Amino acid sequence: MDKSFFDQFLFVILPYLSLFTFFLMTVYRYRAQSFSYSSLSSQFLENEHHFWAVVPFHYGVLVITVGHLVAIFIPRSILLWNSHPLRLYILEISALAFGLLTLIGLVGIVIRRATTTRIRKVTSPTDWILFAMLLALVVSGVAMALLHPWGSSWFASNLTPYLWSIFKLNPDITYVTSMPALVKFHIVLAFLTVGFFPFTRLVHILVIPNPYLWRKPQVVRWYGKKQ
């Protein structure tokens, strides 16, 4: 296949297909099956490994997600921060640490779901595909941090303009075509995950239960004989 067509497919057609599917299907699913709009907790089924897997994963993934958003929306602030080498090192090492925390949590989530019979039963094929995609995404992210350092700077200077060119419906892929294969893999996988998002438990990210912050505390009581 013609290389330039292949690049157009991966970095223009695929992103638009993914974004289109994301917006259409998240709205459709919310309206058609709002009760499925969650990541049903499995804590009642297993509560020992749950904490050590789900909590580190979320601390890691939330910081990494916010980091990506800052680089997309206020790239200049990152470039300004990184203009001093010490601050660049601090940012890079922190990003790597949170990436590793995400990876450790995610491996814990997968092991917990694979080895606990009760949890395996409530894990769907879609969950397994999602976990495989997230694992590949996080492993490639951590590998990039190790093999292609200073990502916080080159993301803000090269990938942010590419992403904005997509959002502004005026795609310019010159910024990405010269990137190393690992970076391209991470970008393609990220768009695939965006497209797959509405079909998975990831929809819970869109319905953060904010009222939990101010509602009255709730006491849960179990009735019946202790088994």
Ligand code: HEM
């Ligand atoms: C925006 C804030 C977020 C909140 C409040 C939140 C909350 C939750 C909750 C309550 C669960 C169920 C945990 C349980 O089993 O008890 C969960 C599971 C999960 N979340 Fe999030 N989450 C957030 C962001 C994210 C993000 C950004 C990702 C990115 C990939 C993510 C991926 C997952 C996955 C994969 C699970 C399933 C873990 C499992 O049960 O094995 N979450 N989340």
